[in-house]
Amino acid sequence: MANDNEDKFDVIVVGAGPAGSACAYTLAKAGRNVLLLERGNSAGSKNVSGGRLYTYALELVEQGLYERAPLQRKIVREQIMLLGAESAMTVDYFNPAFGAQSGGAEPSTKVPQSFSVVRASLDEWFAGEAEAAGATVVPGMLVDGLIEENGKIVGIKLGDEEMRADLVVAADGVNSLLGQKAGLFPDASSHAVGVGVKETIELPDSIINQRFGVSDQEGAARVAIGCTEGISGGAFLYTNKGSVSLGIVFNPEQAGKQKRHIQDIFQDFKMHPAIQALIEGGTSVEYGAHLVPETGYDGIPKRLYRDGFLVVGDAAQFGINTGLIIRGMDLAIVSGLAAAKAALKSTSPAECGAEYMRQLDELLLIANQKAYRNFHHIFEIGRIFQGYPELANDALQFLFTVDGKVPTPMLKGLLNTVRKHASYGQLAADGWKAFRAL
C-alpha cells in the first residue's frame, strides 16, 4: 500500500511506545510515508513498565537491532520470592545461557534472552530509529479523534487539524481511547487489568552487583508474592544500570475493597526487611503507575481492526503473565511489526485488517497468547497471595529452628504448619484449580 497524494500519509501511527515505533520503523525502512505521533514531550515520557524486554521481538524486527538499543542489564538470574511477615524464601535460578555467555553454533543463540529496560530511554531510542529510517516523528501531539468516512477510518484529528492516511494504527496503550472511539471495544474492564505502581531507586552499580550476585552487564529479575495483603497481585524487582525498579501489580477491583491504600501496601513492601536489605542506601527518583492487561488471550478484543484502522500492543490488550514470565513489550513489538507487514502486503486499506490477523498468526503472537490461555485463572486462588507464601515461610522456620527443646517430629511439624494455613479440602480444591489452569 502506498499513495502519491502529498497531503496524505500512507500510515499514521498513534503512540510511540514499542508497538508504534516497531510499526513505524518497519514501514519507514520499506520506504513508506509514515507519521508517528506521541502525546508525551518525548517518546517514553508517559510510559511505565516493570521493565523487562524479551529480546527475540527486536530480533524479529531486524537482526542485531537490540545491539543499538539502550538496554540495561541482560537477565541471568531469575528469582522468585515468597514473603512472610518478616521473613522471605527466595528461589534463585542462575543460568548464564540466558545471557548467551555460553555461546552456540547458531548466531541466534548468542542473543541474550531478555534485558531490563527503562522506558524513557528505550522508547525514545526506538522512536529515533523510526525517524532515522525516514518516519516523521512528532512528539507532544495528542490525537483526540478519528476521521470516519463511509464507514472507513481515513485519518485522525488533532484539535482542529485533520490528518489523513490510508491506514491508522492505534498504538495508544492499554487505555486505548482510539480503539474505543473506533467502536472496536467498550470501556476497559477492571477485571481484565492490573494496576502497577513502581519506584525507581538509584543505587551504584557496584552495590547492585554485590547484592544480586551479578557482573556489570548482567542483572536479576525478581517476582514476589505474599506482599499484597491477600489482594490478587505480585511484586517485581528488576536491576538496571545504576538503579533498580521495584513495584507491585494489584488487581484493582480487589484493591478497591480492602482497608488500606495500595500506596501504603507498596511502601510496607519496600520496607520489608528482605526487600529493604536489597535497596538500602538507594535514592528513590521516580514514582510511576500504569495499567497492565492481565487476562491474556481471553482479554484480547474480538475485533482488532476495521476498514483503515488497526490496534496493536497494549491497545489490543496483548499480554502474558504466568506469575514467572511477564510479557507485554515483546508482544507489542511483534504486533507493531505484524501491522507494518500487513500494510506492506495489502494493496488496499480494506485488506489490511485480515492481513494483520494473518501476520499475528504467522509471527506466533496468537499461538503464544493461546498457550497460556487459562493461566490467569490461577490468580483466582486467593491463598496464593498470602496463605501459601506464609505457609512456605512457616515450614522453613520449623525446619531450620534449633532451640534446644525437644523438636516436634518432622512430619507432624510440617503437617501442623500446613493445617494452620489451609485445610486439606482447600488444598485439594486449589490444586485442582491450578491443575486445570495449567
Add this chain to the structure above:
Amino acid sequence: MTIKKFSPEELLALDKFAVDEGTPHILVDKSYCAKCAGKPCLLACPARCYRLKDGEVSFEYAGCLECGTCRVICKDGGVTSWNYPRATFGVTFRCS
C-alpha cells in the same frame, strides 16, 4: 537520602508535572460518588487523587499519573469523562 516509607505527597514529589491549570482531563460528578457504596477509587488510585473530605469524595487531577485505574474501577458513573491531559501537560516520566 536513604530508603524510607514515603507519604503520598513525598511519592508524587519525585515526579515532574506540568499541570494544565483550569483544564481537568478527568471529570468527576460527585453526586454519583455520594451514592457509591464501595468508593474503590479511594484505595486504588495510585496517586491518591481521590480522597474523602468531610464525608465527600474530592478529586484533584494535579498529581494524576494518567494510569486509567479510575477509568476502569468507577462503575457508578462518578467519572463522567476520562481523557489524557492536553499535549505537553501532565506527568513526565524520566526513568520508569
